[in-house]
Amino acid sequence: MRKIYFICILFICNGLLAQKKDKLYPVTVYEKAWQEKNSDARLKLIKTIWLDDSTFEDPSASIKGIAAFNNVINEFYKKFPDAKLTSGAKVVKDNYVTWEWKIQDSKNKLIMGGRDFARLNGKGQVSKIIGFWDKDATLSEADVLKNLEVENFKIVAQYYECLFKTRDFNTMATLIEDGAIYNQAEGLPYGGTYKGFNEWTKMFAKSTEFFELEIEKEPVYFSDASKNEVVIYFTIKCKAKKSGKTLSMPISEHFDLKDGKITDIRPFYFDTKQFAEFLKSKK
Known part of the structure; x- marks a missing residue:
């Protein structure tokens, strides 16, 4: 009976690996x-x-x-x-x-x-x-990634919920490591490197001076357990306050985590130049 059970488990595992290989x-x-x-x-x-x-x-x-x-x-x-x-x-x-x-x-x-x-x-x-x-990216030499970091998923998902849905900055603060870095593209009107959660909140507040934001497509989550990294891919829809124009744009955000807290966030806009010009344009 144990032998049959083991063979069944092996058959299921091989099937799952084959499905991933086919994908x-x-x-x-x-x-x-x-x-x-x-x-x-x-x-x-x-x-x-x-x-x-x-x-x-x-x-x-x-x-x-x-x-x-x-x-x-x-x-x-x-x-x-x-x-x-x-x-x-x-x-x-x-x-x-x-x-x-x-x-x-x-x-x-x-x-x-x-x-x-x-x-x-x-x-x-x-x-x-x-x-x-x-242009500053370097290729990861990690082997095939098999395991998703569930706990990191939960932390990033909670951060996303606090920022875009509930606006609960008190809870968000508990997810951020002291001295954590947020890197916004320099070309944006609120671009720069922000260190520590207090600086992050100033950056969030400054960004609201330029646009109103809604989530057009909810994020898809990916994880690299070997690097303690989570990546999310979603689409935003913004209304520029200066011009009243709207723009949809995909965003990829990279989160580094350590000991259950976020230590670094790097957002990648699909076209940073276009987004910056959109925010600065007037009627």
Whole structure:
């Protein structure tokens, strides 16, 4: 009986691993497409995972379809003919996959790095890729990430609830480590590095001078237990107070945690320049 039970458990585990492997297949092909410098060979790869309504977005492009995506990569290699692309471990959550990547030149000098989010359709194809750039990023050498840090999830989710839903800053303060760092992009009117929760609240207050915010799409959570990091991906809808205009924009926020408290937050706006101009524009 114990032997049969063990075999059943082994069969279930193997099945779960196979499901995850199958989900990563289109992402694997996607990465091979980026590494392929021959346009015709690359197009064949893209056609196996890309649909006519599949989309790709990053700060330099927003396209739909197979040929358009192939052209994005063609244009990339015109600018960086000797570029080498590598990527980090993948984190899977439902039909979403996220990973870090880096681009190096022929002398292994870092050109830039970032994080991609893929939405899959469950049939071995990519529905959408959205890429965030971070020129200071370095590739994680961590092995395949298997475990989600549940406690860190809870802390970040509670922080998100306090900031965007309940506005409960007293509870939020208990989640933040003394001297914790919040890094806002310098190009924003409230940009800068803020140290300690009291400075954070001043930054939050200053940001409200420029826009009213609502959550358009609730966050998807990812975790890297080996680095004690949680990443959330969500979309905001803002109304600029100066112009009255509205703008929707995806955001990725990276949280570092230690001993059950948040020590660092780094938000990545899909297009920081566009967002800054939107906040500063007048009627």
